[in-house]
């Protein structure tokens with residue numbers, strides 16, 4: 001994001017004071033009380049299908065390991081994640097920073113060579129002005145003191161596919177929509193931490209991971225703020 005946009009957001013924050021997106025109380029975009037009520041992911045997330053708990057797995061996702069701070073079906077977390085991006089990058093960064101700070105003990109893997117945010121297409125980046133996955137990756141690196149480079153241009157996105165949220169939750173449909181929309185033009189380090197804000201079926205992140213694996217990665221770990229449909 002540009003300095004101009006950042007200042008614009010900062011000014012908006014001063015002139016249009018924040019209120020909690022989840023409970024409407026004035027003060028912060030997400031109040032400390034609502035943040036503390038997020039339903040934590042205490043079980044291991046299946047790296048092949050993203051389910052938690054005992055299940056028969058038919059998943060084909062290529063991740064080495066998957067971590068999330070909460071569930072997307074949690075209305076509190078969901079409403080904040082879906083609405084905060086419309087308040088601008090400054091507000092998003094503030095909310096993500098507080099949330100990750102309070103939950104950083106949930107992060108178990110740090111043995112990676114680089115962080116890679118899931119890229120947006122050029123067009124969507126232009127429309128929105130910032131990539132929310134990049135903001136999550138920057139905050140994660142800073143708050144969790146991950147002493148590895150953030151490679152924001154390692155993975156690139158070509159096609160402007162339909163927004164995944166406009167399709168039903170069908171994994172196959174979503175995989176078709178996203179196919180071939182990522183590429184790398186340089187060698188990928190062995191262990192990659194792929195970062196996104198929300199992962200639902202895993203079709204998009206899965207396709208990104210396959211491209212990273214094809215270009216030199218040996219394992220791709222996935223981390224996101226919220227997981228699940």
Ligand SMILES: [Zn+2]
Nearest residue numbers: 020023031034
């Ligand atoms: Zn609140």
Ligand SMILES: [Zn+2]
Nearest residue numbers: 046049057059
């Ligand atoms: Zn599974």
